[in-house]
Amino acid sequence: MLAMMKEAVLVSVLCVLSLSVAQGCPLPTIAEIEAALLPLLFFSDDSQEYSPNVAEGSVQYVCLAQGSMIDTYNGVSLIATFTPNPEHPKTIRIFDMECNSGTWSGRTGSLDPPPASVVGAPARTNCYRCREGFGGDTRCRECNSACNSGLMRCTGSNSTDCCLSFAANGQCVSTTNCTSSSGPNYVATEINNFTCTCNLTCSAGYTVNSDCTGCDFTSICDKDTPCMNGGQCIQYSPPDNYTCNCTGTGYEEELNCTDLILSPSPSPSLVLSSPPAPLPSPLFGASSPPSPSPSPICTVRYCDSCQNSSCCKTCSSGSYLNPDGCTCGKVEKAAQI
Template sequence: MMKLLVIVVSLFFRFAASQHCPLPTIAEIETVLPPLLIISDGDQSYSPNVTEGSVQYVCLAQGDTINTYEAIALIANFTRNPGESERTRILDMECSSGTWTGRTGSLDPPPASVVGVPPRTNCYRCREGFGGDTRCRECDSACNTGLERCTGSGSGDCCLVFLPNGDCSDDCSSSGVGYVASEDTDYKCICNLTCALGHSPNSNCTECIFNDICDISNPCLNGGECTSFSGMNNYTCNCTGTGYQGINCSDIMYSTSSIQGMPQPSSVTLTRP
């Protein structure tokens, strides 16, 4: 019972701490349209229907956790009421306490410069008409070195990486100077060192070190002792005392009268091409 209570309390505080929204559903977009239509087209009853697959995001202002947003701008095709002709409009939406609302005065035909282009994510606000046709208030230069995402109402609140629990962190500096985060890595800090063939980053991502085949694959079997030398794929296996022989100490040694007295190798050197 106590464990269940702890889980419930934890989930409550997690929800309370993050009130930004995931991308809206079609139904949520249809909900915010009527008030915007009343302002732009006149006071009457509207029952809009958004065309499935027509939504294109123009601006995504990052929320305080991964895959959440505090504001967005999008283009959508919709009919104002059943039976009416379809129209294409760009609109701005804000997330407040976990709920999407439409921004007044944001229902316009989309400018050609934003149609069919990737969404802007280096925004701390999405605002109609800001910066020409970009509809994006850019993060400041401090946010232009990582994921180009920022949070909050100020342009300097950068979010360059997300922690495993989804919360936003400032950057990857706590992991080390060689670490970066990107959308390709699911916003997680990874070592970004580029190493020559046969080498890999060390555990601190500060330098490239030689890949010792004995440490990587331990090719010597049955307790054989591995020693690497002169190149990443060169090694010897010392089979002494193991009861085995061969390149990798994989062949059992038989003690019979027929082979007694014959020299048996206890150490063999292999050089891989």
């Protein structure tokens, strides 16, 4: 019965491996590594069933075979620390995994103690296949020599399978010139890991458009800094719509923080809504006008309330300015004694 189970698992694995590689896979998760280990342990020792548990942080990649997209791979060789069963001690093994139709599976016959030469060594990435028997201890079947520039990766064994950079959409590209794959303003360099990146820069107030072909106006606050004297520019939509927050600057908000706020004259404790009664003059037959009522702060913010006059009207002699800043009141003479 056990032999039949082993044969069924072998047929299943071979069927999976016989499928053409449709796409690469992201690096395997711990759960996917444990699932790949299960049949490998079963084939290495058919005396029992297994439930492997891989220690977090113990996985080291030795070989990475590039997939057709960025951060995807057709195959990997890795070292992992795991317990075959809960009651077993930890063990360290190197083995191969292959991506077929978007799914990871373990390659049978690849489970071995890791060679000392690869423990702690950087992963090989210039490989089109990661498999025991290739490339010595690293298990790396190297790319064609035509791929020895840029990323120096490949998706197959031919000179036309080079992956020298990634286009802006993440696709493998066989050149480091991004113009054809991404656009005229894209570049791929070692600094950006040979990923085609928009290299267009824009002036303040403008941002690069979505296809990296030009600059779009996005903020008058950044472009022109219209708020003066330390005022804060608050941007709205569309880009030329804004207001100024002039709090604490000593300037009015209506004119981009350029209209100085004038402090009012000292005012009496009682503000009258009607003209003050004149005081008798110490001289017979004469009276003197009252002290002028303090004017409100003369600023443009009172303009909306002024009717048929200019803001902060100037009153003629013998009149006083009403508190509204717009109308005048006439000083009445005191009666003679």
